[in-house]
Amino acid sequence: MSLKHIDLLICCGSGCISAGALKIKERFHEVLKEHSATNEVNIIETGCMGPCDYGPVMVVYPEGIFYKKVTPDDVEEIVTEHFIKGRPVTRLMLQEDDKTFSAQKDVPFYQKQIKVALENCGYINPESLEEYIATGGYEALGKVLIEMKPQDVINEIKASGLRGRGGGGFPTHIKWQMVHDKKDDEKYVICNGDEGDPGAFMDRSILEGDPHRILEGMMIAAYAMGASMGFFYIRAEYPLAIKRIKTAISQAKELGLMGDNIFDTDFCFDAEVRTGAGAFVCGEETALIHSIEGERGNPTPKPPYPAVKGLWGKPTVVNNVETFGNIPTIFLKGAKWFASMGTEKSPGTKVFALTGDIRNTGLVEVPMGTTLRELIFDVGGGMIGDHKFKAVQLGGPSGGCLTVEHLDTGVDYESLKERGSMMGSGGVIVMNEEKCMVNVARFFMEFCVEESCGKCSPCRIGLKQMLTVLDRITNGHGREGDIEELQRLGESISKLSLCGLGQTAPNPVLSTIRYFRDEYEAHIRDRSCATKVCNDLMHYDIDKDRCIGCSLCARNCPVDCISGSREEKYTIHQVDCIKCGNCFDVCPVKAIDKLPGMHPDVVAHRSELSKAVNQYEDL
């Protein structure tokens, strides 16, 4: 216990660390020492507080003052002014629309949020078991082991309506019941921490910020199913999460919260950490199981489901990190309380990772059914600058995009699916009007092609084929019928692929065709990319009225395609231009414009070329 009168909570989630949080922590130690005030301030490293865009962030208790974008140079002022003189530093507080938000609880980002899985993230020291216990940690486990029978535990989860938070939204209690009902000497429980969806980082943050909660959730699951061994499968890209969960396991063992006869009951449990090695497909449960076994992470057809034949052929349950994160609270506060939040079919809360062209990027937890508008504009603070909202991609490369007309859609499993998107693991990528949707779809497709494990042909060959068509469209070689070809391919890949990766991979393309068909058509028919993102479908041009003839552009052109003189001004020879953008960057008077559409010279040149090719082929 600390008797120091100030608690300084520094967010040391990966986001804030990447912005320099550790340097700030060091600086605090130094400055406090200089002022002989080390006995007054308790410096606590916490997990992710949520608002990554404000990073590095910190909170000072007892007042709960919230500081953002702190740099090592600000430390001196915080110590002398705030800690010593008691005058909080206003300039480091959040200021929006002439208002200053001094306390963390008043910051708009935290309004509308209800934290269940993230309850302790950013509030306790993740490397301290005592702090977790002080917030009610392991109480749920004790209650479950002493007062409840395994079947009661499953019934309680059923009553809460908890659904898998990894993406599919499969009811958790059904998986548990299946494993519970299987009679076998060995059963396993696996925590899926292979968070591969680009744009999702809730699992990493919970593992880093509150590892004991996941461990407790896993043990409750193990008790309900009669398993005595658990595995954490975590991506190797998350070294801090791996370290934290390992620490948590050894702390729990030391205190007797893990091991044999936990809480003097017959329940015994042990857990190990396994790491991935860079394969997106390992987030799929059968692939993950193969990876733990020391095999290539190829998925296998279901059934048999892991609940029947899983790790080493034994009944196994695979649950996502966030799913486990909800479990202790369900037992402490009751299934009724949990089910009272969210919607009828999707109860509870969901953690979302807000990224892209949005002001408050970061991690948020809101009740299911919250509308996209609330999520993006209230919690997320709206778009950066004066940009307009164009689209939002939910569920990563497996999900689909939604547009302005869907902003009032409540976010839950069913309503997103109806609109051609999906919850996925909760990544929310917001895009402004400068983004080309065809290019974005192509980008997601490229990701899926690279990550396809190659086991089944619809995914291996089909996705590659879709990428070829998309490449053609963005290169200016699109043909009539390409859109239909993409739809045909997409639908068959969805139906025929072996695992979730392949089945959902066409979603970004199909959903962008559904909502932005005109952009595809402009790319194909008019050879024009209105957002000027697709290099082949835009061009640079020098405005002779503004050009001062300084020749800087010509001298910086890597392919010597700009010529002219001081008198005649300069011209770009469009056919040779590689669109590197150097001229645009160096022009001192901004006389070079970026224009949508292929230049007429290039169109003529290309058609001549193809004529020549055709003639050659005829010979």
Next chain:
Amino acid sequence: MYKEICVKYAPNKDNLIHILHEIQDTHPQHYISADAVKEISEYLKLPENHIYGVLTFYSMYSTTPRGKNIIRLCESPPCYIKGSYNILRKLKTLLGVGVGETTKDGVFTLELCACLGVCGNAPVMMINDDVYGDLSEEKVEDIIEKIRGRN
């Protein structure tokens, strides 16, 4: 030489990924050599082709020597949207190498990787185990200079 690492783990197939990680991380050139595969195969009593099968399946393993510091720039959509392609261009010019290549002095290898989960601070890269966020072209230059100075 690799035997010492192997014996830290029980000779079970499911430890293969752990062993591969440790061998790669402790090798000064961050890769898994043919000799290593041979020794692992003897220790785990697994055919070499199984080990190569696993080794080449996962993108983090390399069978060719790499630099002292491995730069892994995130190529996922949130970083792409925030301009990771400009950072890639900058890295290529700074280092004078393409993706998957190592600088002549053996200090850096440039790689692309899947999401690092720091999307709130995109664009992001990881050098060895350290994550650098909110990258700009100037910031990249600083970071590279600093690491170069240390080597």
